Amino acid sequence: MPGIPLSVLITGANRGLGLELVRQMAEGPSPIRHLLACCRDPDGPNSQALQDLAKRHPEVVTVIPLDVTDLGSILRCSQWVGSLVGAGGLNLLINNAAILTKDTMQTASPQDMLAAFNTNALGPFNLTKTLLPHLRTAAAASETAAMSCSKAAVINIGSFMSSINRTSQGYGSQPAFSYRVSKAALHMLTVCAARDFRQSEILFAVLHPGWVKSAMGGERAVMEASESARRLIHVMFSLTEEQNGAFLNNEGAPLPW
Ligand SMILES: NC(=O)c1ccc[n+]([C@@H]2O[C@H](COP(=O)([O-])OP(=O)(O)OC[C@H]3O[C@@H](n4cnc5c(N)ncnc54)[C@H](OP(=O)(O)O)[C@@H]3O)[C@@H](O)[C@H]2O)c1
Structure with missing residues (x-):
């Protein structure tokens, strides 16, 4: 694979x-040197599994506090990233954090819309912009000419639920109005960023993980998080310049916007 x-x-x-992404990258055969695992509340009960993982791989995994809706938190995270990655820069940013509310146009409040937009679109926007110096450093430090996740890349975890072409099929059973609207914004952000940063040789893409068993996906989902993570890692590490600005499923196939 070209892009580890x-x-x-x-x-x-x-x-x-x-x-799962952190677990498989930490325990996989690839030579990842720095895994910066960010979460809102590193000392809280929902972060115990991550802390255990970090203890098992202290050379590789660093847990960093980050609330993507808080610019101060993003700035502190960026300083931390700089001190860890140094002159090598940051090769790969995965904007994965998100929230989903089961609302419709009728039930969603302006606050619901803002919360979804702040977490799912503005968060990735602010974090990506703040981390750009580290991504640029990685692009400049890379010895390869072609774009890839081993050089410099931003992967935004999007959703098939925000494919405008397909919304008429699933909206009735799974409305998630504020989520769909905010993730569609994230999709557009990705396409624009792919153009903006082509010259800087930073690759951008949206990946849809599938319908995954998690707090968000629920128990009826069709895929374990471990299987989705395995597929996503394979897709990410296989990305080339041809997929800059693409929207892909967990097998690397293009999806309709
Ligand atoms: N599951 C699916 O079927 C499915 C389908 C399509 C796309 N996706 C996408 O896949 C990604 C992962 O979803 P998941 O299923 O793993 O969801 P999940 O189990 O609900 O996890 C969501 C994660 O986002 C974090 N988060 C939420 N708000 C945050 C904030 N303001 N700052 C920092 N972290 C925040 C949560 O942290 P806390 O523990 O602090 O809340 C949690 O770690 C999301 O982008 C989602 O939209 C999932």
Whole structure:
């Protein structure tokens, strides 16, 4: 695979898909040097599994406090990242943290809309912008010319639920109005960023993880988080310049916007 990174930052890393991504990257055969596992409340009960994982891999996994809706928290995280990755920069940022409310246009309040937008779209926007110096450092430090996750990349975890083409099929059974709208914004952000940062050789893509068993996906979901993470890692590490700005499923196949 062309794109195994040396440094990776994952948001929402304390449970669900984020935790599985950290686990498999820490325990996999790849030579990842720095796994920066970010979560809102590192000392809280929902972060125990992540802390245990970090204790098992102290050379690789660093748990960093990060609330993606809080700019101060993002700035402190960026300083921490800089002190850890140094001159090698940050190869891969995975914007995974998100919230979902089961609302409709009728039931969603302006506060619900703002909360979804703040976490699912503005959070990735602010974090990506703040970490850009570290991503640029990684792009410049890379010895390869082609774009990949081993050079510099931002993977936004999006959703098929925010595919505008497909919304008429699933909206009735799974409305999640504020979530769909905010993730569609994240999708657009990704396409624009892919254009903006092409010259800087930073790759951007949206990946849909599948319907995954987690607090968000629920027990009826069709895939374990471990299987989704396994597939996503394979897709991420296989990305090339051709997929810059793409929306892909967990097998790397393009999805309709
Ligand atoms: N599960 C599915 O079927 C499915 C399908 C399509 C897409 N996705 C996407 O996959 C990603 C992971 O979802 P999941 O299923 O793992 O969800 P999950 O189990 O609900 O986990 C969500 C994660 O996001 C974190 N988070 C929420 N708000 C945050 C904030 N303000 N700052 C930092 N972290 C925050 C949570 O941390 P706390 O513990 O602090 O709350 C938690 O770690 C999301 O982007 C989701 O939209 C999931």
